[in-house]
């Protein structure tokens with residue numbers, strides 16, 4: 379690694395002192411690679427049975443329930459199981475923040491800086507279809523990859539927004555049980571993985587990022603419900619973006635306190651001694667000391683590129699009285715409890731109106747009706763929560779959580795699970811619908827082995843010739859129509875069957891290059 383900025387190294391040497399040589403040696407060590415299997419689709423045992431990777435060649439990531447290290451040559455991104463959303467490729471240390479967020483089925487979760495969706499898909503795997511995930515990113519371009527990754531993982535209960543944090547506050551005041559701020563940062567923990575990050579780092583990047591992080595954090599406090607958890611994370615080493623940023627947040631927000639993380643598996647404690655003296659003084663000894671309970675992942679102490687995470691709990695009190703609130707003494711929530719039960723939301727009447735200003739001309743068939751007809755003819759019983767509404771933006775139909783407040787003033791990329799497009803009354807099912815279904819939920823399906831020639835050809839976008847007997851058709855259904863195409867039994871897209879021909883419905887952006 380020749381191009382690590384000299385100023386960065388000088389700074390790290392001052393901070394790390396005798397540990398610095400050890401830290402430097404990590405740049406000579408090979409990069410590590412990680413993936414996380416998707417519990418919405420399968421568990422470790424099922425993966426082991428069908429995957430060339432599922433056996434001995436992978437090793438568990440100590441701090442992530444579904445995380446595994448794989449070897450560079452394994453190339454899991456090229457395997458059809460990747461196209462079936464069976465796993466997400468993710469740098470191992472980036473798997474920690476969601477593990478610390480303590481998400482349980484039924485929670486309302488905000489992933490505020492979510493693109494391209496690594497942590498959002500991990501959160502969805504903790505919600506297991508119950509509750510709501512709002513995945514937001516202020517970059518319109520990056521929300522495209524975010525929406526695609528959420529669809530690929532088969533997530534049914536997520537909405538994707540493209541907003542500045544301030545714009546979310548009026549609609550979501552004290553609404554979330556959990557908030558993740560995976561902040562934009564100077565990326566010092568990415569130098570080994572991405573040399574471009576090292577090249578673009580300069581001494582101002584830390585300052586610029588500090589300002590962005592401060593602005594983002596400013597709006598988070600108001601959206602978290604009393605008693606809720608906030609996890610703040612970065613993939614950088616600079617104390618200004620980590621412990622100091624949290625120290626300043628705690629100063630402004632006496633209603634928050636650090637929830638101590640017990641360091642294990644090579645994870646290290648936070649470094650309160652690195653926060654600036656002025657902030658430390660104002661914060662008081664005890665609150666400053668509590669930053670020891672935040673965590674750092676160092677590349678020379680574990681197998682990961684590096685990360686920082688702080689877990690903060692908001693006081694149960696609605697109005698913080700000011701002063702220092704120490705809630706660490708309180709009994710932890712009962713983590714053995716099942717899904718979160720909340721008072722029954724008044725179930726809104728099914729809403730088929732557009733979610734926000736719809737300028738498309740009137741269409742004759744109500745899109746929701748076209749969806750219902752499609753679902754009745756082509757799908758079996760789909761397990762969805764009764765608290766979901768069918769909504770549409772023009773001709774595009776979604777299944778959205780009935781818990782959501784009005785989204786009128788927000789830039790909504792996806793209000794929920796994208797089901798399909800009602801084109802002049804004819805319903806065209808989406809790729810997101812295919813990915814969110816199980817094979818058993820489609821009336822017509824076909825499955826080939828993941829390594830088969832048919833799957834390779836399907837993923838390239840080719841039309842296939844298929845004997846009717848190869849299709850799995852529900853009793854009473856015709857052979858002609860939409861077929862859920864599966865690899866090893868897991869959906870990868872739609873085909874349309876007519877007279878021995880399976881027309882390929884895989885959208886261009888989803889085909890294998």
Ligand SMILES: C[S@@+](CC[C@H](N)C(=O)[O-])C[C@H]1O[C@@H](n2cnc3c(N)ncnc32)[C@H](O)[C@@H]1O
Pocket residue numbers: 472490491492493494495496497498514515516517520541542543560561562563590594
């Ligand atoms: C570290 S990346 C997030 C990675 C993501 N959590 C994942 O696991 O895939 C930080 C993200 O913050 C977004 N971002 C930057 N400023 C933001 C802001 N003010 N509000 C929301 N998102 C912001 C960036 O566009 C970027 O996608």
